[in-house]
Amino acid sequence: DIQMTQSPSSVSASVGDRLTITCRASQGISNWLAWYQQTPGKPPKLLIYDASNLEGGVPSRFSGSGSGTDFTLTISSLQPEDFATYFCQHSNSFPLSFGGGTKVEIK
């Protein structure tokens, strides 16, 4: 089974900051990686799929990159609505799995 490891697990940042979250797969997954955003009491929201494709309606300040085992999600300029928890997820093979999450808090 493929394990997904995110770092950091939490981060404090300010509005306007540039933020990068990392996700590492335990084995190569090509570009079969998605990123989701979740706020408390809500379901996850798809941001990025196939490592770098922006989902429709998602602001362009979000971007994804990487292939193989190492991936990043970047928010170019944090906005108040971006304070949330972010999860990566691979779809290379079954079983699918998610990273442990990165909670982005207001500094």
Next chain:
Amino acid sequence: EVQLLESGGGLVQPGESLRLSCAASGFTFNNYAMTWVRQAPGKGLEWVSGITGIGGGTYYPDSVKGRFTISRDNSRNTLFLQMNSLRAEDTAVYFCAREKMGLRSPGVFDIWGQGTRVTVSS
């Protein structure tokens, strides 16, 4: 409006069974693979099961294999999760979600329901 609505959650004792439903609307249900994902209180996301558009393929992690069964009724636009031999560690909010790429095997999820809560406790 594209929508998924889960139901069927509740409080059960260890060893008991529960059947979750997910009613889909606003899209051609049988053109999409579907999945269940759960989230234990205060924890991350765990993929629970997936099913192809016509229901010919089903997928499970080892943690639920043999206890959970995913199915769908395309005539009723409804996804199901039959959960047997429930354990305390199955306590979670259960979300159903739609595969973004349609009939591709479940892997990327663009539409999610609000979730239904399952509590397993004596």
